[in-house]
Amino acid sequence: GAVVSQHPSWVICKSGTSVKIECRSLDFQATTMFWYRQFPKQSLMLMATSNEGSKATYEQGVEKDKFLINHASLTLSTLTVTSAHPEDSSFYICSAKLDLSYEQYFGPGTRLTVT
Amino acid sequence: GDSVTQMEGPVTLSEEAFLTINCTYTATGYPSLFWYVQYPGEGLQLLLKATKADDKGSNKGFEATYRKETTSFHLEKGSVQVSDSAVYFCALRPREVTDKLIFGTGTRLQVFP
Numbered sequence: 327g328a329v330v331s332q333h334p335s336w337v338i339c340k341s342g343t344s345v346k347i348e349c350r351s352l353d354f355q356a357t358t359m360f361w362y363r364q365f366p367k368q369s370l371m372l373m374a375t376s377n378e379g380s381k382a383t384y385e386q387g388v389e390k391d392k393f394l395i396n397h398a399s400l401t402l403s404t405l406t407v408t409s410a411h412p413e414d415s416s417f418y419i420c421s422a423k424l425d426l427s428y429e430q431y432f433g434p435g436t437r438l439t440v441t
Numbered sequence: 442g443d444s445v446t447q448m449e450g451p452v453t454l455s456e457e458a459f460l461t462i463n464c465t466y467t468a469t470g471y472p473s474l475f476w477y478v479q480y481p482g483e484g485l486q487l488l489l490k491a492t493k494a495d496d497k498g499s500n501k502g503f504e505a506t507y508r509k510e511t512t513s514f515h516l517e518k519g520s521v522q523v524s525d526s527a528v529y530f531c532a533l534r535p536r537e538v539t540d541k542l543i544f545g546t547g548t549r550l551q552v553f554p
Contacts, residue, residue, distance in 0.1 A: 330484060358540065369445070370530070370544040419484070423540065430542065432477075432484035
């Protein structure tokens with residue numbers, strides 16, 4: 327149980343275009359989901375906390391207008407990278423938190439390459 | 442701010458060897474500490490955790506003890522298997538912020554038969 331999926335698993339897009347990444351909790355409802363970014367040989371860095379039905383909370387230094395987060399249902403959160411640039415190339419990981427628990431369940435990640 | 446430091450990998454071992462992956466942390470107060478494991482193509486999975494000083498987390502033969510005096514949470518296993526090959530992440534959750542996790546850089550473990 328407590329499986330989280332991400333789609334796509336990898337994506338290549340051209341500079342200036344936008345790309346959407348989906349995060350789904352497959353067998354539980356998650357009021358809260360998290361989006362992380364991971365650079366090679368570096369930690370997972372929390373980008374934002376996504377709350378169902380309300381605006382996401384972004385970490386300091388993360389551009390809200392560039393990384394649009396929507397959490398429209400209890401099982402789906404999306405991250406849209408707008409006007410992507412090569413420096414946005416990274417590994418993006420989401421997690422979903424069981425309600426009434428601190429436990430986070432992680433998706434397998436999405437590799438984004440911007441050319 | 443709070444942070445986690447892990448030993449760099451990869452760690453390469455033969456099957457049945459003893460494993461130690463070092464993890465130290467910097468935090469105010471008394472954080473909860475975690476080890477996550479990521480197998481190829483899969484998401485991070487919680488391996489073990491400890492919520493207060495001197496607690497020992499254990500799971501699947503892995504152990505880690507919360508050492509407040511040395512601010513450490515080293516991961517150990519007495520006899521590794523090929524199936525343990527994965528990336529291991531040490532993480533902390535600050536006491537006053539219950540949702541946020543702060544991760545180390547991850548250590549890749551490769552076990553050969």
